[in-house]
Amino acid sequence: MKPDVFIGTDSGATTSKVGAVWEDGRTVSTKLLQKPTNSQHGPAAVIEGWMSAVDEYLQKNGLNWQQVKGVGLAIPGPFMRYGVLDRSANLPASFAGWDVHSAYSEALTKHAGRPLPLIVGNDGKYGGVAEAQYARGNSRVSVLLLAPGSGLGSAFIDQSGLPLEGDTLAGMETAHMPAPLHLLGTKPYPCGCGKDWGCIEVYTTMSGLPYLLAEKLVKYPKHELARSTASAREKVLSLRGLAQKNDPLAVEIFDFQARALGLHVANLSMALDPGMVIIGGGLMDPESTTVEFRERYVRIAREAAMPYLWPAQRNQIKIVPAVLGELSQAIGAALVALHQGRVA
Numbered sequence: 598m599k600p601d602v603f604i605g606t607d608s609g610a611t612t613s614k615v616g617a618v619w620e621d622g623r624t625v626s627t628k629l630l631q632k633p634t635n636s637q638h639g640p641a642a643v644i645e646g647w648m649s650a651v652d653e654y655l656q657k658n659g660l661n662w663q664q665v666k667g668v669g670l671a672i673p674g675p676f677m678r679y680g681v682l683d684r685s686a687n688l689p690a691s692f693a694g695w696d697v698h699s700a701y702s703e704a705l706t707k708h709a710g711r712p713l714p715l716i717v718g719n720d721g722k723y724g725g726v727a728e729a730q731y732a733r734g735n736s737r738v739s740v741l742l743l744a745p746g747s748g749l750g751s752a753f754i755d756q757s758g759l760p761l762e763g764d765t766l767a768g769m770e771t772a773h774m775p776a777p778l779h780l781l782g783t784k785p786y787p788c789g790c791g792k793d794w795g796c797i798e799v800y801t802t803m804s805g806l807p808y809l810l811a812e813k814l815v816k817y818p819k820h821e822l823a824r825s826t827a828s829a830r831e832k833v834l835s836l837r838g839l840a841q842k843n844d845p846l847a848v849e850i851f852d853f854q855a856r857a858l859g860l861h862v863a864n865l866s867m868a869l870d871p872g873m874v875i876i877g878g879g880l881m882d883p884e885s886t887t888v889e890f891r892e893r894y895v896r897i898a899r900e901a902a903m904p905y906l907w908p909a910q911r912n913q914i915k916i917v918p919a920v921l922g923e924l925s926q927a928i929g930a931a932l933v934a935l936h937q938g939r940v941a
Contacts, residue, residue, distance in 0.1 A: 602664050603938065604654070605931030606647050606701075607671040607720055608634055610687035610747040613647060615654040616927030618935055620666070622730070629884075629924055630654050636688055640695050644704050652708070662709040667938045669930030670701055671720035673748060676766045680717045686773070686789030686798070687748045716930070716937050721750025722760035722769060723929030728875045728919045729754040730932065738872030741865055743858060744919070746878040748772055749798040750926070753869050759936065772798035777860050781853070783812075800857040802878075806833035809850050817846045837880070841890050851880070855894045859901025866906055866914065874902075877919030884922060891918050 601620040607613060613634045617625040632650045635642045655661060675683045680698025684690065698717045705713045725742035729752075733740060737756040744750035749772035753761040761768045773790050776797040785795030786808045799805035807829050814823045822832050839847035862874050876898060881891055899916045906914065919925060 599661075599664050601666040602660055603931045603935040604651055604665055604668045605671065605723070605927040605929065605934065606651065606668065607723070607926035607930060608643065608647065608673075609720065609926075610634065610636065610673065613643075613650060614923060614927045615647075615650045616924050616931055617654065617658070617660070618928065618931040620935070622932060622935060624924075624928055625660075626658055627921075627924060629922070630657070631923070636692065639689075640692060640697070640700060644700055647701065648704050648708055665709060665713060667714040667716070667934035668701075668705055669723065669932070669934035670697065670715065670717045671723040671926040671930040672697060672717065674719040674767060675770055676719075679766060684790075686791075687804070714934065714938060716934050718760070718762070718930070718933065719750075719752075719766070719769070720926045721772075722752040722762070723933060724750055724877060724919075724921075724926035725752025725754045725760055725875070725929065726758065726932050727921055727925045727929035728877055729873075730758060731920055732875055732917060733873060736872075739869070740873045740875060741862070741869055741871040742875045742877055742919070743771075743801075743861065743865075744877035744925070745802045745854065745858065745880060747803050749802050750878065751865075753865075753871065759933070771861070771865060772796060772802075774861075774864070776800050776857060777864070780860060781857055797857065797861050801854050801861065803833060806836060806850070809853065810836065813846045813850055820846050822846070837886065841887050851890075851894060852897055855897035856901040859898035860905070862898060862916065863902040863905035866902070866910055870910065872913065872915070874914060874916045875919050876916065877921075877925055879923060881918045882922035883920075 602617045605616045612631050615630045635646050673685045673687050677683045682692050682695045684693040702715045724744050728742055729740035740754040742752040751769045751771040753769050773796045775794040778795050786799045788796035788799050836847045840851045895918050
């Protein structure tokens with residue numbers, strides 16, 4: 598008899614990934630399967646893309662739909678109610694009110710030939726589930742995960758290995774807490790969520806890079822990006838590569854983001870008191886960044902956080918990079934689906 602598997606779909610603003618775990622929680626494959634989310638074409642196109650990606654994943658890993666016993670979907674929040682999206686800072690406005698749980702369930706039933714249990718949750722939280730399982734090993738410490746990417750994924754994983762959800766499913770939406778602008782020496786840039794108090798997401802993720810780049814180009818008027826005719830998006834997407842070549846402008850931007858994230862770690866540690874902090878997202882992906890880049894980023898974040906922690910926290914808290922890279926949210930969604938299957 599072939600073993601059961603649980604599928605995880607991670608839908609980001611730009612790309613979607615698929616992962617899976619066996620019934621004992623082991624990861625089926627660490628090879629990234631990534632496809633465009635196509636959110637610009639609307640919800641139906643997104644569902645079609647997810648199903649195509651799952652079909653491809655099963656085929657590439659020698660699996661079939663009969664082995665699939667549950668599915669998890671990691672998707673940016675917040676939610677109006679369970680499985681129904683609210684206005685997201687990182688998805689088109691037309692997605693507000695979309696009953697993604699019903700739409701994906703219907704598609705899964707069609708492909709599998711039978712109803713499949715589906716759980717839906719915040720992408721950052723599910724990424725935290727996967728990274729926490731790997732990082733804490735046999736210990737039961739609580740884990741805070743912060744994953745800067747298109748936006749800022751956040752999760753708090755309790756000793757049972759599950760994420761804090763909150764009564765309206767908005768627990769740990771920390772990306773839209775205000776940044777300590779006085780410590781960062783900057784102003785409150787607008788955020789896609791609509792808040793005007795300077796959301797920390799703007800200072801730690803890709804969403805704020807256009808503002809940070811514009812600031813730095815004043816200091817570096819002869820920089821290649823100042824003369825470039827590329828689009829604003831193309832310019833900001835080039836920054837990570839430039840930083841890894843020790844370009845001063847790009848290095849300063851990521852140093853700033855690391856410091857901002859470190860202050861956010863300190864702020865959240867006051868309330869959550871985690872034993873471990875994991876920094877994830879694309880900046881920590883071993884396939885996308887160098888060891889030197891990742892070590893510098895984590896070191897600066899740690900140095901920024903330490904002065905604001907309680908003495909006991911400074912002695913005990915561990916701040917480490919994520920290891921699963923861009924697979925974490927899909928794997929985490931699969932793990933939560935597995936857990937739900939065990940307790941059902």
